[in-house]
Amino acid sequence: MLAAERRDHLLGLLAREGKIVAKEVAADLGISEDSVRRDLRDLAAEGLCQRVYGGALPASPAVADYAARQSVTPDGKRRVAAVAAALVRPGGAVILDGGTTALAVVHALPPDLDCTVITHSPTIAAALLDHPRAEVFLLGGRLFKHSAVTCGAAAAEAALNVSADLFLLGVTGVHPEAGLTTGDAEEAAMKRALAARAADTYVLASSEKIGAASRFRVLPWEDVSGLITDADPHHPVLDRLAAQGVEILAAD
Amino acid sequence: MLAAERRDHLLGLLAREGKIVAKEVAADLGISEDSVRRDLRDLAAEGLCQRVYGGALPASPAVADYAARQSVTPDGKRRVAAVAAALVRPGGAVILDGGTTALAVVHALPPDLDCTVITHSPTIAAALLDHPRAEVFLLGGRLFKHSAVTCGAAAAEAALNVSADLFLLGVTGVHPEAGLTTGDAEEAAMKRALAARAADTYVLASSEKIGAASRFRVLPWEDVSGLITDADPHHPVLDRLAAQGVEILAAD
DNA sequence: ACGATACACGCAGAAACGTGCAAGAACAGG
DNA sequence: CCTGTTCTTGCACGTTTCTGCGTGTATCGT
Numbered sequence: 399m400l401a402a403e404r405r406d407h408l409l410g411l412l413a414r415e416g417k418i419v420a421k422e423v424a425a426d427l428g429i430s431e432d433s434v435r436r437d438l439r440d441l442a443a444e445g446l447c448q449r450v451y452g453g454a455l456p457a458s459p460a461v462a463d464y465a466a467r468q469s470v471t472p473d474g475k476r477r478v479a480a481v482a483a484a485l486v487r488p489g490g491a492v493i494l495d496g497g498t499t500a501l502a503v504v505h506a507l508p509p510d511l512d513c514t515v516i517t518h519s520p521t522i523a524a525a526l527l528d529h530p531r532a533e534v535f536l537l538g539g540r541l542f543k544h545s546a547v548t549c550g551a552a553a554a555e556a557a558l559n560v561s562a563d564l565f566l567l568g569v570t571g572v573h574p575e576a577g578l579t580t581g582d583a584e585e586a587a588m589k590r591a592l593a594a595r596a597a598d599t600y601v602l603a604s605s606e607k608i609g610a611a612s613r614f615r616v617l618p619w620e621d622v623s624g625l626i627t628d629a630d631p632h633h634p635v636l637d638r639l640a641a642q643g644v645e646i647l648a649a650d
Numbered sequence: 651m652l653a654a655e656r657r658d659h660l661l662g663l664l665a666r667e668g669k670i671v672a673k674e675v676a677a678d679l680g681i682s683e684d685s686v687r688r689d690l691r692d693l694a695a696e697g698l699c700q701r702v703y704g705g706a707l708p709a710s711p712a713v714a715d716y717a718a719r720q721s722v723t724p725d726g727k728r729r730v731a732a733v734a735a736a737l738v739r740p741g742g743a744v745i746l747d748g749g750t751t752a753l754a755v756v757h758a759l760p761p762d763l764d765c766t767v768i769t770h771s772p773t774i775a776a777a778l779l780d781h782p783r784a785e786v787f788l789l790g791g792r793l794f795k796h797s798a799v800t801c802g803a804a805a806a807e808a809a810l811n812v813s814a815d816l817f818l819l820g821v822t823g824v825h826p827e828a829g830l831t832t833g834d835a836e837e838a839a840m841k842r843a844l845a846a847r848a849a850d851t852y853v854l855a856s857s858e859k860i861g862a863a864s865r866f867r868v869l870p871w872e873d874v875s876g877l878i879t880d881a882d883p884h885h886p887v888l889d890r891l892a893a894q895g896v897e898i899l900a901a902d
Numbered sequence: 903a904c905g906a907t908a909c910a911c912g913c914a915g916a917a918a919c920g921t922g923c924a925a926g927a928a929c930a931g932g
Numbered sequence: 933c934c935t936g937t938t939c940t941t942g943c944a945c946g947t948t949t950c951t952g953c954g955t956g957t958a959t960c961g962t
Binding site: 687 | 917
């Protein structure tokens with residue numbers, strides 16, 4: 399491993415995780431702690447980090463731009479995610495669907511929230527790794543590459559063994575007649591299986607989904623408790639849904 | 651070998667792997683390190699790369715975007731991973747453990763390899779998303795945060811339903827008396843369960859693991875087919891293992 | 903206050919470096 | 933075909949840089 403490479407790694411780590419523990423990095427990279435400390439000292443001398451006992455911290459808060467990843471999430475999704483995250487009660491259990499909106503929900507969850515998250519998405523599970531108090535249960539099965547979730551018989555069977563207060567459902571289309579739809583039949587079946595395991599199902603629907611329809615039906619409106627969207631609350635489609643008894647949670 | 655040809659090779663290497671180690675390419679191409687250094691110096695003068703002690707790095711960080719993920723992997727792990735990846739036969743099934751070395755194995759797999767990968771790590775599963783021909787089966791269960799794998803009864807039960815040709819096992823300690831060890835009891839049990847489902851078990855052991863021991867025993871040597879390491883093949887610990895019938899695969 | 907841990911410093915061996923030099927290949931001109 | 937020039941390459945040398953270890957000191961948690 400090149401010395402310069404190591405230095406880059408440290409800076410990357412600092413930006414990504416907001417801190418460096420000398421001992422951990424040394425063990426992780428298979429090098430001596432001395433080298434790590436030396437690098438840290440040099441970096442600190444250049445003003446690139448702030449040396450502290452046990453490791454280092456970012457020099458300026460701006461360096462630890464943890465929010466950078468979140469900023470790539472469109473505003474709409476982020477707003478929807480914030481509302482959805484607020485539905486998760488401390489101590490409660492939530493089933494989280496896959497997809498980018500669900501991922502935004504993870505980022506919107508308070509980092510120290512004490513809750514149980516059940517998901518069939520490895521991406522979601524990985525994102526929850528830095529929520530120390532969140533208990534994560536991953537539903538196994540065949541990985542469906544397109545949307546990065548597990549599907550199929552094994553996954554559906556695994557779903558039978560869990561239950562939760564809340565299911566946050568992601569879809570690709572929300573249409574007053576076609577209902578909630580998604581692009582793949584297996585995926586639709588899995589979402590149905592998950593909805594059956596939760597007391598309440600809320601749909602994550604950023605505005606671009608409203609009025610759209612995909613190939614496969616997921617759920618009838620009767621099985622949905624509410625819909626979270628950043629679209630205009632007076633959008634005609636939403637009005638019709640409200641008339642059918644679907645609770646509309648506005649995210650703006 | 652033409653000088654210009656060599657230059658192209660270096661630039662290609664830089665783009666592909668994100669770094670150049672003078673000594674390695676010299677040995678690889680069968681030329682002197684002096685020539686490599688000279689080329690690197692010229693390339694740096696043209697602004698095509700950044701000279702560092704031991705080799706060179708890409709001039710602009712943007713060039714290394716693809717390699718960035720890999721370049722943070724220490725050399726030892728990457729070499730071990732390359733050897734391990736070569737054990738995966740097209741059409742075969744492999745059980746992949748969690749951990750950074752296993753992650754390196756994913757990166758070392760040919761992108762178009764046609765195989766089945768079974769894993770209990772959501773991180774590994776997510777990394778396999780861009781291997782279109784790889785069939786991925788995720789073992790569900792309670793997510794163990796520290797090492798980002800599923801563990802516990804549910805995961806062990808899920809393991810019972812799969813089988814594979816090969817299990818690539820990651821551990822934190824390889825010790826002639828303590829055996830293969832890891833830092834958590836649940837994790838150790840899960841690794842045992844996985845080993846029982848594969849015809850062959852190979853241990854991924856980058857050099858810093860050799861001679862180390864953690865709290866919990868994973869497997870006795872009898873259940874291990876071989877060990878892949880970048881440590882010196884004449885390391886005393888390895889000699890003792892070889893004497894016990896463990897196949898040692900050198901990664902260097 | 904005390905033990906444990908992290909730290910800085912210095913040292914020595916190893917590795918990488920730059921430079922000068924000489925041998926060899928490629929080439930142009932006679 | 934021969935010769936001189938230029939360029940490249942590998943080697944040898946002295947120098948610089950890096951790394952791991954031992955030592956003693958500072959800092960943390962209890």
